[in-house]
Amino acid sequence: MHTMTMFKPFYLLVLIITISHSTSAQTPSPFNFIEDLQGCHKGNSSTKGLHGLKHYLHQFGYLNYLNQTHLDDDDFDNALESALKTYQRNYRVPQTGALDAATVAKMTSPRCGVPDIVDGINTMARKKHRRRPSKSIHVVANYAFFPNSPRWPSSQTHLTYRFVANTRIDAIAPVNRAFKKWASATHFTFSRVARNAKSDLVVGFFSKDHGDGFPFDGPGGTLAHAFAPTIGSFHYDGDENWVNGAVEGGFDLETIALHEIGHLLGLGHSEFPAAVMFSVVSSGQTKLNLHQDDIEGIKALYNV
Structure with missing residues (x-):
């Protein structure tokens, strides 16, 4: 099988479900490191391990730096705060821009490996469709393409x-x-x-x-x-x-x-x-x- 380049073109998108095993200490989620960062917010500098959070948000499309060196530093900057707010909006938690308990719980939960934002397009924001099951009721459907x-x-x-x-x-x-x-x-x-x-x-x-x-x-x-x-x-x-x-x-x-x-x-x-x-x-x-x-x-x- 040949190696495929992600997102070029879009129909090569691969869907990956990631799992956190809450019942097994022997197989922890690879995202559990985020728990150690809880409480971080803009202004924190040199917080050990914060670059892991940046890579997480980069992996799922939320964070893209023009200067890629910022992806590997531990500075909680404006770009990271903005990325967190977008993530929080997508996952229906308060948009604090900080790594609070609710956000940590979402980030360490099972999820798909495909980015939520692809080439600047927030696919989660694009996914609502209106349907009319009766003359008097409008329902928002939640499926996505x-x-x-x-x-x-x-x-x-x-x-x-x-x-x-x-x-x-x-x-x-x-x-x-x-x-x-x-x-x-x-x-x-x-x-x-x-x-x-x-x-x-x-x-x-x-x-x-x-x-x-x-x-x-x-x-x-x-x-x-x-x-x-x-x-x-x-x-x-x-x-x-x-x-x-x-x-x-x-x-x-x-x-x-x-x-x-x-x-x-x-x-x-x-x-x-x-x-x-x-x-x-x-x-x-x-x-x-x-x-x-x-x-x-x-x-x-x-x-x-």
Whole structure:
């Protein structure tokens, strides 16, 4: 598999869910360092480790310096305060511009690895769509699309998928069920083909650097990722504790499959916590049915 350059073009966006294991001290979240920075605010200088926060915000699109040396210093400057306020607005916490407890809790929570701001476009701010379920009620839908709304061609409503050779046996059935649930709620149909056959979509388990430019980082970090249309790749992190069902300390295979298939079809993240496309996933959690917000998102994206 060749290495892909992120965001050029946009349809190469890769969706990565990152997980903090609150139940396992042996596999801490890679974002836990932010907890040690709680209380920092503009004017702090030489706060040890603050450059890690800058890199976090840079990774997700909030912070870009003309002079990149500032990315590696520990100065809480105006740019960092502004980036924090934008982050806080996106995640619905008070816009203090400081690293308060509410902001730390959000930043150390599970999230998607795709930047929230891409080339200056705040995708979270662009994601609201109006729908009218009745003559008297207006409801704000929370589904989202990628920049430029990549999608499968209108002539390609049947998609084939296959599992790579290293796929866990216990993952086959939950992934199959996830595809059936998307098929039952959309205009798409899916069929599984042999491992050595050509397919539109590919599912597999990988560890660390696996050749697509987005390496996994072992237990406690990135959980899975999938590429927007029409790349068709869906990767689980093989180093995580995968389970079937709501098992404390484990991650449900079908729940993640439902989420990642949504990305394969072109959906971004929903702001609605009950939606499958909500960005947060916790150990022991299951979401086994598509939410109306997920379904309406696909219908809007494909105009069906």
